[in-house]
Amino acid sequence: MTTSGIGYDVHRFAENRPLVLGGVEIPHDRGLDGHSDADVLCHAIADAILGAAGERDIGHFFPNTDESIRGISSLEILRRAREVLTTRAIRILNVDATLIAEEPKISPHLDAMKTALAEALALPADRIGIKATTNEGMGFVGRGEGIAALAVASVERS
Ligand code: MG
Numbered sequence: 001m002t003t004s005g006i007g008y009d010v011h012r013f014a015e016n017r018p019l020v021l022g023g024v025e026i027p028h029d030r031g032l033d034g035h036s037d038a039d040v041l042c043h044a045i046a047d048a049i050l051g052a053a054g055e056r057d058i059g060h061f062f063p064n065t066d067e068s069i070r071g072i073s074s075l076e077i078l079r080r081a082r083e084v085l086t087t088r089a090i091r092i093l094n095v096d097a098t099l100i101a102e103e104p105k106i107s108p109h110l111d112a113m114k115t116a117l118a119e120a121l122a123l124p125a126d127r128i129g130i131k132a133t134t135n136e137g138m139g140f141v142g143r144g145e146g147i148a149a150l151a152v153a154s155v156e157r158s
Contacts, residue, residue, distance in 0.1 A: 002093065004154045005051025007044040012146035021099065021106070021147070022113025022130060023075040023120065028104045032147060035064035039074035040149045041130070045095055045117065046074075046081040048153035053090050078120040090157040092121055096129035097151035102144050106132035 017031025022041045032038035046058045055061075061084065062069055062077050069077075085092065095117070099106055110130055118125040135141035141148055 001158070002154055002156055003052050003054070004152055005048045005053070007047030007049075007051060007151040007153070008149070009040045009043040009047065010140075010146055010148040011038045011040045011043075012140075013144065019104070020074070021109070023073070023078075023116030024109050024112045026104060026106075026109055035070060036062070036072045036074050036077060040147050041097060041099055041113070041151075042074035042078050042117070042120075044149035044151035045097055045121075045153065046078050048095065048097075048151040049078075049085060049092055049121075049155065050081055052092075052153045052155040053085050053088065053157065055084055075116060075120040078117070082121055085155065088157070090155050092123055092127075093154040093156055094127040094129070095121065095123065095151060095153045097131070097149060099130070099132040099147065099149050100135055100141050101132065101147040102134050102137070102142060106130075 011032035013030040014033035019028040019031040020037045020039045114125045
């Protein structure tokens with residue numbers, strides 16, 4: 001059967017941090033704060049694939065109290081989340097995600113993000129959707145305090 005899952009994540013901007021989205025380092029004056037590289041897009045996708053499998057969230061598998069994963073690339077978190085599914089013979093069918101940010105411009109980096117995510121998820125790039133929108137100046141995203149991401153994933157399982 002096919003099941004689907006949803007993921008949502010948000011990280012606040014911080015000084016002196018690289019900005020990593022979808023596994024790609026994007027030139028910007030601020031990065032995102034977090035225990036890992038704070039890749040909000042990867043985190044939303046990881047929760048979506050885990051949710052589609054009926055598994056617990058990434059906070060369970062990758063707790064921010066675990067010093068062994070401090071600064072970890074979130075592409076590695078995605079690979080490990082995929083392995084959780086693989087060990088149960090669950091296959092990812094597709095992933096679709098939306099980044100919500102006032103800045104920076106995401107579109108120049110979309111292809112590189114897709115390539116990185118495709119490798120981490122072992123999926124063809126055309127099974128991965130990434131969109132970006134602003135929050136029209138409203139709320140914490142609108143004030144430029146952080147970046148949010150939404151994702152859905154479908155998987156095939158017995
Ligand atoms: Mg997160």
